[in-house]
Amino acid sequence: MEPEGGDVAGDSTGLLLLDLYDDEDLEVFSKDASLTEINSFSPLMPTSPSSMINQYKFEDEPESKDLFITVDDPESHVTAIETFITYRVVTKTTRGEFDSSEYEVRRRYQDFLWLKGRLEEAHPTLIIPPLPEKFIMKGVVERFNDKFIETRKKALHKFLNRIADHPTLTFNEDFKIFLTAQAWELSSHKKQGPGLFSRMGQTVKAVASSMRGGAVKNRPEVFSEMIEYVDIFSQKISLLDKISHRVHKEEKDYLYEMKEFGPIHTLWSASEEDLVDTLKGLAGCIDQCCKATEKRMTALSESLFPAIQEYLLYSEILMGVLKRRDQIQAELDAKIDAVYNKKIENELLSEEIGKLEDKVECANNALQADWDRWKQSMRVDLKMAFSDVAENNIHYYEQCLATWESFLTSQATSDISLEEQSEDQT
Amino acid sequence: MEEPHPGAQSPGSGSNSSGAEGSSSGESGSSSSGGEAEAPSSPGPGERQAADGHEGRPSKAARSAGGLAAAYAMMEDCLLKKIEISVAEAEKRTGRNAMNMQETYTAYLVETRAVDSQGEGQCSPPDSLWRRYSEFELLRNFLLVNYPHLIVPPLPEKRAEFVWHKLSADNMDPDFVERRRIGLENFLLRVASHPVLCREKIFNAFLTQEAGWKEMVNETGFQMKADSRLKALNATFRVKNPDKRFTELKHYSDELQAVISHLLRVRARVADRLYGVYKVHGNYGRVFSEWSAIEKEMGDGLQSAGHHMDVYAASIDDILEEEEHYADQLKEYLFYAEALRTVCKKHELLQYELETAAQDLASKKQQCEELATGTVKTFSLKGMTSKLFGQETPEQREAKIKVLEEQIHEGEEELKAKNLESRDFMKSAWVDIERFKEQKNHDLKEALISYAVMQISMCKKGIQVWTNAKECFSKM
Numbered sequence: 001m002e003p004e005g006g007d008v009a010g011d012s013t014g015l016l017l018l019d020l021y022d023d024e025d026l027e028v029f030s031k032d033a034s035l036t037e038i039n040s041f042s043p044l045m046p047t048s049p050s051s052m053i054n055q056y057k058f059e060d061e062p063e064s065k066d067l068f069i070t071v072d073d074p075e076s077h078v079t080a081i082e083t084f085i086t087y088r089v090v091t092k093t094t095r096g097e098f099d100s101s102e103y104e105v106r107r108r109y110q111d112f113l114w115l116k117g118r119l120e121e122a123h124p125t126l127i128i129p130p131l132p133e134k135f136i137m138k139g140v141v142e143r144f145n146d147k148f149i150e151t152r153k154k155a156l157h158k159f160l161n162r163i164a165d166h167p168t169l170t171f172n173e174d175f176k177i178f179l180t181a182q183a184w185e186l187s188s189h190k191k192q193g194p195g196l197f198s199r200m201g202q203t204v205k206a207v208a209s210s211m212r213g214g215a216v217k218n219r220p221e222v223f224s225e226m227i228e229y230v231d232i233f234s235q236k237i238s239l240l241d242k243i244s245h246r247v248h249k250e251e252k253d254y255l256y257e258m259k260e261f262g263p264i265h266t267l268w269s270a271s272e273e274d275l276v277d278t279l280k281g282l283a284g285c286i287d288q289c290c291k292a293t294e295k296r297m298t299a300l301s302e303s304l305f306p307a308i309q310e311y312l313l314y315s316e317i318l319m320g321v322l323k324r325r326d327q328i329q330a331e332l333d334a335k336i337d338a339v340y341n342k343k344i345e346n347e348l349l350s351e352e353i354g355k356l357e358d359k360v361e362c363a364n365n366a367l368q369a370d371w372d373r374w375k376q377s378m379r380v381d382l383k384m385a386f387s388d389v390a391e392n393n394i395h396y397y398e399q400c401l402a403t404w405e406s407f408l409t410s411q412a413t414s415d416i417s418l419e420e421q422s423e424d425q426t
Numbered sequence: 427m428e429e430p431h432p433g434a435q436s437p438g439s440g441s442n443s444s445g446a447e448g449s450s451s452g453e454s455g456s457s458s459s460g461g462e463a464e465a466p467s468s469p470g471p472g473e474r475q476a477a478d479g480h481e482g483r484p485s486k487a488a489r490s491a492g493g494l495a496a497a498y499a500m501m502e503d504c505l506l507k508k509i510e511i512s513v514a515e516a517e518k519r520t521g522r523n524a525m526n527m528q529e530t531y532t533a534y535l536v537e538t539r540a541v542d543s544q545g546e547g548q549c550s551p552p553d554s555l556w557r558r559y560s561e562f563e564l565l566r567n568f569l570l571v572n573y574p575h576l577i578v579p580p581l582p583e584k585r586a587e588f589v590w591h592k593l594s595a596d597n598m599d600p601d602f603v604e605r606r607r608i609g610l611e612n613f614l615l616r617v618a619s620h621p622v623l624c625r626e627k628i629f630n631a632f633l634t635q636e637a638g639w640k641e642m643v644n645e646t647g648f649q650m651k652a653d654s655r656l657k658a659l660n661a662t663f664r665v666k667n668p669d670k671r672f673t674e675l676k677h678y679s680d681e682l683q684a685v686i687s688h689l690l691r692v693r694a695r696v697a698d699r700l701y702g703v704y705k706v707h708g709n710y711g712r713v714f715s716e717w718s719a720i721e722k723e724m725g726d727g728l729q730s731a732g733h734h735m736d737v738y739a740a741s742i743d744d745i746l747e748e749e750e751h752y753a754d755q756l757k758e759y760l761f762y763a764e765a766l767r768t769v770c771k772k773h774e775l776l777q778y779e780l781e782t783a784a785q786d787l788a789s790k791k792q793q794c795e796e797l798a799t800g801t802v803k804t805f806s807l808k809g810m811t812s813k814l815f816g817q818e819t820p821e822q823r824e825a826k827i828k829v830l831e832e833q834i835h836e837g838e839e840e841l842k843a844k845n846l847e848s849r850d851f852m853k854s855a856w857v858d859i860e861r862f863k864e865q866k867n868h869d870l871k872e873a874l875i876s877y878a879v880m881q882i883s884m885c886k887k888g889i890q891v892w893t894n895a896k897e898c899f900s901k902m
Contacts (some may be wrong), residue, residue, distance in 0.1 A: 131603060236713055236716060236717040236720075243706065243709045243710055250699065254699035254703050257692060257695045258696055259700075264689045264692060266688070275867060275870055275874070276869075278874050285881075382724075383727075383900070383902040387899040397889045400885045408878050408882070411875055
């Protein structure tokens with residue numbers, strides 16, 4: 001599993017998006033709202049002073065955020081044809097382009113799919129955040145169990161917030177409609193632009209392989225490096241997904257046995273008059289450790305699993321974006337080839353080529369900037385997720401330690417020689 | 427503490443040991459009642475080893491329970507006051523067995539050294555000889571046969587039981603051999619610290635006389651007694667009035683066996699699962715390392731975090747090895763429970779013989795009475811035949827009565843002897859039982875507390891590793 005192609009760059013050292021906005025050609029990616037409109041293919045939106053405040057900040061700071069979204073309250077709906085869940089989406093905003101400052105709508109998963117599709121269409125080389133999986137994996141009997149719904153709800157919440165935090169996507173019109181329109185409004189709007197959400201049929205590895213095949217000739221080095229990076233990254237994230245689930249399983253099995261282990265000591269104490277305190281005390285400690293283990297497991301599944309899952313999905317998205325960029329370039333290459341070979345109607349073609357060249361350049365720049373942004377957020381998110389795991393484990397061991405130490409203390413007060421023993425250990 | 431009375435000893439070895447006991451009961455009576463309340467100052471090997479264990483190193487010579495017990499028992503006069511005993515080494519050997527077939531076995535080096543009375547460094551070099559497991563077994567069987575009223579310390583298990591999957595159940599496995607070495611040493615320390623058993627000549631010869639020891643044992647003729655003893659103990663018989671204490675004790679030994687077995691079984695499963703949890707984390711190490719290769723800023727943090735995951739995964743090996751010693755301490759009492767049960771069974775046997783003797787005597791007395799008075803109180807074949815075929819002549823009757831009276835006299839003597847035997851047995855057994863109870867309470871408490879100490883150590887290591895990992899993550 002050696003990384004191919006040497007050290008894959010692709011992430012710049014720039015921490016602030018601001019650094020990238022020096023070049024005029026990159027202006028489309030500045031947070032200046034007036035310019036982002038052009039690129040989001042949406043009708044002109046008046047820039048509001050409050051949205052300008054957000055321009056130069058990358059990290060989300062509560063004071064400068066002007067769009068707050070929450071997803072909660074899953075509700076089941078039963079019709080003659082189907083059963084589905086809707087989620088409440090609450091939006092609070094100070095932006096001028098919104099008629100109101102607060103909105104509450106209900107959306108179902110399909111609606112989120114639609115939105116994602118629309119965003120992808122509008123911004124083929126931007127990294128659209130991942131949606132939670134459509135189907136439940138691994139043979140869960142009930143289609144909608146509480147845990148599944150809860151996990152999905154949190155992921156949908158993240159999805160919308162990531163869009164809200166994205167310098168370009170946040171001003172997308174479909175996004176606004178999604179947040180604000182009533183059910184019937186959304187339905188009619190959806191009919192105008194169906195928004196097909198495309199999933200890659202193949203694995204990331206397979207797509208990388210096919211792209212390496214040399215379909216696109218003059219791919220800029222930086223994007224080839226990105227392809228290599230994503231290929232390996234997806235492998236590693238996938239492994240981490242498996243490992244973290246395996247850790248969870250092992251902890252669960254351990255807990256199961258420990259739960260049987262503790263009570264045996266209590267049982268034993270019934271036949272030992274002189275050891276009752278010691279045995280019961282020990283049983284108590286084991287019980288406490290079991291509780292701590294349960295907490296440890298919950299923390300693992302709540303902090304690490306969703307983060308890894310998100311980036312697992314992200315790798316697919318990234319590969320998809322890289323592929324689409326290649327396709328845009330391929331269009332240009334094809335036209336250039338046509339001119340070269342056929343030498344027909346140069347004037348018309350050169351205009352077309354000019355447009356395609358612009359298109360390619362925009363796509364490349366969009367991707368490049370978003371890539372850097374993505375790398376940064378990946379670093380922050382995964383760093384936090386793993387730090388949380390470490391923190392949880394520290395907390396777990398501290399809890400257990402306290403339990404055992406207090407047990408020793410209680411025993412020591414009844415026997416002097418034991419005090420010496422516990423002193424030796426510290 | 428009362429000196430145990432050798433009342434119930436069988437005559438075969440009685441000449442040697444009772445002599446020794448007889449002569450020493452005087453001296454031990456004085457020294458054991460002396461106020462030796464303080465902990466012994468001279469460090470026995472067991473104690474030294476126990477001290478090593480407390481330093482937290484996963485010492486393989488750690489925690490010999492016999493050593494701890496020996497320290498405790500040093501209040502009584504025993505062999506350990508005079509000599510140090512250790513099973514220093516284990517060596518694989520090949521040889522030819524009785525059927526001239528080649529076999530591989532392990533030999534253990536038994537070292538003894540006179541204790542320096544000042545408690546300073548021991549200047550004299552140790553005496554040593556080699557023994558194999560079967561010789562330990564022979565020694566123990568000898569003790570069992572000749573001291574049925576005592577709770578004879580158990581040997582470490584013959585085959586590894588209650589293993590969790592990593593541990594091999596192979597007798598030749600070095601870890602198993604090492605733990606057995608400690609167990610054998612423990613056994614010797616226990617015997618040497620027992621006020622009665624330590625005086626046994628055969629035991630002392632075991633420690634000092636390599637050649638000819640087996641022959642010496644067999645010459646005592648104990649093997650014959652061993653067979654009949656086994657038969658008697660395994661037979662089922664109904665006792666009408668067993669001593670209540672012994673009945674309770676037998677019940678207790680059954681419970682102890684059951685609960686410790688259960689505990690050891692589940693502990694093994696817990697160990698197995700814990701092993702899984704730790705080892706799986708090693709995978710993080712590998713993947714972090716691979717991932718770090720494609721990351722610029724995150725690379726260093728990931729790499730070093732991965733290293734800590736490897737450390738975490740590796741740490742379980744030492745933790746579980748220490749826990750094995752804890753399991754061994756519990757196992758000793760599992761086997762002790764069996765020894766306890768044996769003593770109770772012996773009491774039942776004696777009681778049964780007593781009741782049988784009493785019953786025989788009673789029926790003979792009745793017969794005699796019937797013959798004398800001519801009345802037949804109970805139905806008997808004799809009575810019927812005499813009715814059918816006529817009564818016997820007075821001379822015949824007189825003869826019969828004479829015989830019965832002799833038998834009755836013999837029976838009364840026998841009953842007296844049996845009664846004495848039973849009472850003596852109960853008295854001396856009960857002294858040892860009380861001694862055992864105190865030892866057991868002390869040892870088990872120590873063991874249980876050592877389990878807590880191990881958990882604390884494990885937690886501290888865990889905090890250390892994850893704190894390091896967290897720091898690395900923060901540098902990502």
